[in-house]
Amino acid sequence: MKQLSILIPLVVTFILSYSQDAQNQTKSNTSQPETIPVGKGPDALFLTPNERYLYVANVEDSFISVIDTRTDKVVQTIDGTDYPWGFTRLGETNQVAVSGWDKGVDVIDFITHKIVRSKRYEQNLGGIVSTKNGKILFVIATDGNKVLKIDAESLEIIDKYATGNGPDGVGISKDDSKVYVTNTKDGTISIINLKTKTSMVIATGGKPELIHYNYDHSLLFISNFFENKIHILDTGTDKIVHEISGLDGPEEAVLSKSEETLYVVNFNNSKVYSYDAKTYEKLPQEFTVGAKPIGVVSAVDDSKLYVSNYGDNSVAVILLHSQSKLSDRDTEREILVKFKASVNESQIAQLASELGLQQIKTIAALRLRVFKITSKKSLKEVITACENQPFVEYAEPNQKVGTKLSRLRN
Template sequence: MSVHLPRLLAAALLLVAGTTAAAPLAWVPNQKSGSISVIDTATDTVVRTLTAGGALGDRVQALDVDARGRTLYVVDAGHDQLVVLDPATDQVRGKVAIGADAEGVRLSPDDRTIAICAEGQHQVLLVDAATLAISARIKVRGRNPEHCEFSPDGKYLVTSNEGSNDLDVIDLATRASVGSIATAGHPRGAAFLPRSSMLYVAQESANGVDLVDFDARRKIATIATADRAAGVTVAPDGKRVYVANGSGSVTVIDVASSAVIREIAVGKRPWNMAITPDGRKLYVANGRSNSVSVIDTRSFKVMKEIAVGELPWGVVIAP
């Protein structure tokens, strides 16, 4: 037994850190259950369910995770707060009062700033990740900002504004909105290509995804998808874009040609997604099926459907 003890200790430490050497963990905020399902992407099984010791409310909207998988930032809209959670112990490290009707949350590329899209307040809150102090409240030009995305260089923040069919561009140096970009209709999830100014934005009412040249601050194309496009994820190598459609599918787009190359059926009302760092597995939250579909990105086939809590909002995997 003593021969294997160092190996067992090392494995235990990796689990505490929120990841294994072979495969990361996937975090699924279950909106109505007030819980977070933890999926081991090596086995595609739920290995734990987090509730912040039972303190999360029944509107867990979104979450993000730091690069090491050691801290979760959870929007608990039922209690109008951001909960900072230790995933290894399920203990709350801190709380931030963020007001009513917040939804999206995103951690900056350097892990120093938390951006919260306060949809009903028509503003973005910036929170210092070290002190948990609100450092700025930024009024957007549009209406109902739902998703927040940092530009790859960390200099700008983009919000998708459901109520005004546009994007706000926020300069993080001046902490002000410096412009807006018109979209095709009802923008939802968004994602930048790696190391690029190209941004893909799901357009729910337009049944497509907009390709936006962020440097030029303009939409250059709308690629048709299935009905009610809601979530967007980009492959780590930047070669494919995946769009979750509320009608029950994922559209796969080839970046080089902007052509749709596959339509993959998943569960009911798929929302937000995440892809493993190696790009081989796509995890899709099926909001009305209370499940996560696991897609093999090489065969374009659903490998498994994993039962989670009620109304899963999305999936997050540490980069």
């Protein structure tokens, strides 16, 4: 639940308990995870494609915290984004757009961690999303009951679309033809056809808020704070196909990178619940975090969860696998490398020779290659060396390539 204490006074009362009910059969991790101090009111999170850096939107502050996921420490702040609200990566570029409550959009290069362009608007801004190619932004004008269509390069407004009252979150369909907006004051979701500018409304009741999605945007996961539900909406049929209930002030509902697990943050009881992403059955694992959590992201090959604790000005770090399981990855000895469009074959061949890599699979259309490590270098050493190359977009331990490809957007 977005809260700006300097703008929207709101009293939230809740009781936080760390004792385990003897009748409860759920395996709850009641020990407090490690935390990373950040700015005021940490909220939305953005993980860079190589999973090396985590951006934290401090919604009651004027900067973004940059966390190195290998050390779990803040290594930099990006100043000048007043009350940063939400993130969206611009296609396959190395840029991420950030909406700010204080009427601004900033575009950041996540390689250099620097703002490359900015623009201010007439109204306060909320949720943000982009088209598949990253050329168009859709940003909520919260006090104007509108969605702004913005050119991502010039940041000029191209068009506007009416919403309901109290718009907050925004999502986009798989084919970029429709946007979805949560109307917190109406208890509805607006579905806007971008070509015809017509809209339909789904009545949910309560207070629908945040919107997240699976990799190809065929499904949206929409939190409803007052109804204590997650609405799962099919963007092909524009129907709610499932609901997860039994929550306690749900905020973000986000899939793991593998898309096997759905994590749901509960603002009121300071817990993160986990669900099977296919059946939506609740899993035994749940995690106790800090006060008033909002954002969640699964990182480092689904070995960690990061959770923004709005009430504690911190980010919780939850280890999902034991160190022995993490070290086992080094024996797999395969890496997946995505190259930039500018790369040539001689550069790839030289890199493979220097690091002792044997190419075993190529997906040319996506600039992806799988290599087996034949040298004595560790997996970590090889990945670091690859990522230091200017022609490499990212490198990571190889998973099931078929699974990964099924999640890549066409």
